[in-house]
Amino acid sequence: MSVVFERTKLLTDKQFHYCPGCNHGIIHRLVAESIDELVQEGKLEAGNVMGVAPVGCSVFAYDYFNCDMFEAAHGRAPAVATGAKRARPGTLVFTYQGDGDLASIGTAEIVHAAHRGEKIVTIFVNNAIYGMTGGQMAPTTLVGQKTTTSPYGRDEAWCGAPIKMSEMLSEVPGSYYIERCAVNTNANILKTKKAIKKAFQYQLDGKGFCMIEVLSTCPTNWGLSPVEAMKWLEENMIPYYPLGVKKDKGAE
């Protein structure tokens, strides 16, 4: 009997701690499978992978990705990845960050990693809310969206409109490839995987900074069932955060 499918080796056996319906599990698997495939295809030497976990819901990602891992301070993952990549330039380096981590406290680090054309891949999981601390307003929270720190709904006049990191970073000269994806449908999951793998391939080819933003749900803190959350994402997030390639120097 031949093996036609097996669990990716780039994930450990540790059980995820994520809430039911959370999209982190899908995204973790896409990242791990993409790396595993590059190894299988002989494009990447097994062991030449380093990941950087953030602070937020995916703070324990170092327990899940089965490779050398760093746990960074809040928002600092791109700086940690910079140090690691400069020290071991032949290694595939990625950061995995949420929207509180990347779009709020870590804006300086992500902008300057992109600005330097740092040869790393950032997986940016945007669910429009702070998950781990229990559902506070993020810079990515939609106007009118209720959170524990915007109980009357986000007021644009008071705290601005949600920040679009992919569009912003695509304007930074050093960024190479930026795409926004979602994992709300099977088709979108496949597109996300293709984007992640392409970003990793660009890094192996020595290209500059790549980021894949993945729109994601937070049923727990949105107060919705997993199915309702997917619908909310489609009806509210995707119109504001349009999917697609924002920049691809490799395709120009």
Added chain:
Amino acid sequence: MALTLMKGSEAIAEAAIRAGARFFFGYPITPQTEIPEYMSARMPEVGGCFLQAESEVAAINMVYGAAGTGARVITSSSSPGVSLKQEGISYCAGAQLPCVILNVMRGGPGLGNIQASQGDYFQGVKGGGNGDYHLLTYAPSSVQEAIDIMMFAFEKAEKYRMPVLFLADGIIAQMMEPVEMPEMVDYKVDPEKKPWACTGWKPGDDPAKRGVINSIFIDTESLSEHNDVLQAVYAEAKKNEQMWECYKTEDAEIVVTAFGTVARIVKTVVDQMREEGHKVGLFRPISVWPFPYDALRETCCAEQVKAVLDVEVNEGQMLEDVKLAIEGRKPVDFFGHYGSQFPTTKEIKQKILEMKEGK
């Protein structure tokens, strides 16, 4: 070996390279900017990496990333910049990452000024970042001493798996002195010697050897165990790593305590006053963490000692450790300035004479 006249900041930078540092991450700030400038020219010559970070916050996190691969990594800054690094320093301490951090101290608080100061003693030895941690902290009082300490700093950092901090006042970095520069050390990352580092673990290898550079231990038991490990390391460092200098203290009736450049000024005072028949000596901590409490107590509480004078360019920060060591057995007086005004030999002498007259 021939002596070379070198500026402190450049000599310290060169010593770091000779000691095997191949990664420098920093940000410009007076009075230490000559260090990144020197590194930017020198690192490419030795196949190393100089990177100007977007901030001190980023720089220390780049240190975290590079040190996590087992490389010898250094960063430098001055007081307000070192404040920004405190978050990352706490993470390095928590993740047990060896690295070297230079603080070329200037006046504070806040933006303060750009002249030399000793105002970051508390920050360096009593914490700075969050949590129960310490740094091996050295206060050199000459350019040569800074070089000599640098030559073993990485080894100590690696032995104890803890960051090393240089508390150098701005004068050490800004003055020129004749120095003897040691030979280049040949350092290469050895995964056997650094099994904790990220050096290329792959699925199928021993899971215990996977590199996980981390400072989070979410349940109370594991964080408690982790802190037990850290405290055991600190206890070992306290036992082995205390450094100090006694200068003409054998028969001293007044012992002056001072660190860094101030101790150099005090040495001149000791020599001058001895010529005039006053029995004065100097006790100088070289490691300020671990602080040489026992040696200081032994020296300052000797029978013939009548009083102790602590001199610093701050409001009396090391003074607290001096008093802790002396445990009230001898009177302790203080003389110091802040705002980066270094005390003159005349002022210190005057203070000692007043003490002798019982004023």
